[in-house]
Amino acid sequence: MAWQGIEGHDAVAAEFARACARGRVAGTYLFIGPEGVGKGTFALRLAKALTCAAPRDGLVACDACASCVQAEAGSHPDIDVVAKPEDRATIPLEMLIGDADHRMREGLCWRLLLKPAVGGRRVAVILDADHLSEEAANCLLKTLEEPPPGAVIILVGTALERQLPTIRSRCRIVRFRPLPTEEVLRVLAAEQEPGQANEVRLRASAAGAAGSLARARLLLDDELLAFREAVFRALGTRPLRGVDLARDVLAFVEAAGKEAPPRRARLRAVLEFALEFFRAAVLHDAAAVPPAEPALAAAVASWGGGSEPAAAAVAHTIDALDGIDRNANLAILVDAWTAVLEEPRLAHST
Numbered sequence: 165m166a167w168q169g170i171e172g173h174d175a176v177a178a179e180f181a182r183a184c185a186r187g188r189v190a191g192t193y194l195f196i197g198p199e200g201v202g203k204g205t206f207a208l209r210l211a212k213a214l215t216c217a218a219p220r221d222g223l224v225a226c227d228a229c230a231s232c233v234q235a236e237a238g239s240h241p242d243i244d245v246v247a248k249p250e251d252r253a254t255i256p257l258e259m260l261i262g263d264a265d266h267r268m269r270e271g272l273c274w275r276l277l278l279k280p281a282v283g284g285r286r287v288a289v290i291l292d293a294d295h296l297s298e299e300a301a302n303c304l305l306k307t308l309e310e311p312p313p314g315a316v317i318i319l320v321g322t323a324l325e326r327q328l329p330t331i332r333s334r335c336r337i338v339r340f341r342p343l344p345t346e347e348v349l350r351v352l353a354a355e356q357e358p359g360q361a362n363e364v365r366l367r368a369s370a371a372g373a374a375g376s377l378a379r380a381r382l383l384l385d386d387e388l389l390a391f392r393e394a395v396f397r398a399l400g401t402r403p404l405r406g407v408d409l410a411r412d413v414l415a416f417v418e419a420a421g422k423e424a425p426p427r428r429a430r431l432r433a434v435l436e437f438a439l440e441f442f443r444a445a446v447l448h449d450a451a452a453v454p455p456a457e458p459a460l461a462a463a464v465a466s467w468g469g470g471s472e473p474a475a476a477a478v479a480h481t482i483d484a485l486d487g488i489d490r491n492a493n494l495a496i497l498v499d500a501w502t503a504v505l506e507e508p509r510l511a512h513s514t
């Protein structure tokens with residue numbers, strides 16, 4: 165039975181249960197792992213279990229006490245959840261320390277200082293920690309350094325390289341692994357309408373999901389699934405044809421419709437494919453771990469670059485992803501991204 169109904173992270177849960185039993189729960193945690201593996205859900209269930217009046221063995225919430233009922237309804241006064249609003253590039257400062265008229269009289273940092281209203285502790289969950297601005301991170305530092313007694317702060321991000329060093333060094337880091345492909349397939353199949361499931365398609369989506377349930381759901385779109393392999397082929401081609409790649413990517417993005425949100429979502433997916441490619445190239449070169457998926461393995465082998473140019477390409481692709489969040493012009497962004505990939509230090513061989 166998976167911990168609190170979340171698949172794939174029993175080892176992490178067991179670690180928290182041990183820490184709790186010994187009274188050694190830390191004040192600050194940074195959850196790191198790919199998008200869509202259940203980190204956010206894990207953080208919320210952990211918050212519920214930590215505030216539960218009578219948790220069962222293994223740090224499992226009782227689901228019956230007043231605290232559990234409030235946590236489940238999302239109205240627990242001692243559980244604070246902050247996420248980046250859809251239309252903003254970063255987590256607004258006022259969510260952490262109140263607006264200009266209510267500095268440190270509102271916001272997550274201020275609420276953490278209050279006495280717990282229900283149980284023994286307060287828990288704060290900061291989703292989208294990848295999107296903390298430097299200014300917001302600075303406001304958090306003091307709270308992270310000296311969390312109020314009994315308080316637990318959980319930041320949830322996707323990659324360590326996306327966190328500011330000042331945040332990273334003040335948190336205990338908890339890694340969430342990608343889910344096994346079979347597990348992704350099982351959950352994906354269970355989500356389909358009865359009679360709608362196409363076994364071959366589900367398998368292909370799960371195989372390309374890199375252990376992320378969110379990615380697998382996205383890949384149920386046939387066009388996206390096909391374009392993923394096209395991106396791998398283009399990136400694996402030497403010399404890289406940046407202009408061709410930019411043209412194909414833009415055409416694919418514009419085919420999502422006239423509205424900006426679906427276009428941005430498509431470009432985000434394409435850049436995630438590129439990240440997957442370059443991260444696989446780093447692993448392949450640095451640790452001699454070839455990708456399990458044949459299409460990705462073939463493209464990475466044909467790229468043949470070292471881990472250094474691959475890591476630089478990862479950083480550039482993350483910059484491009486951040487550009488989408490800043491509402492950059494997509495055509496300019498795609499041109500700039502592909503142009504950088506063509507630079508001599510990244511295009512290691514011609």
Ligand SMILES: [Zn+2]
Pocket residue numbers: 216217218219225226227228229230231232
């Ligand atoms: Zn309870």
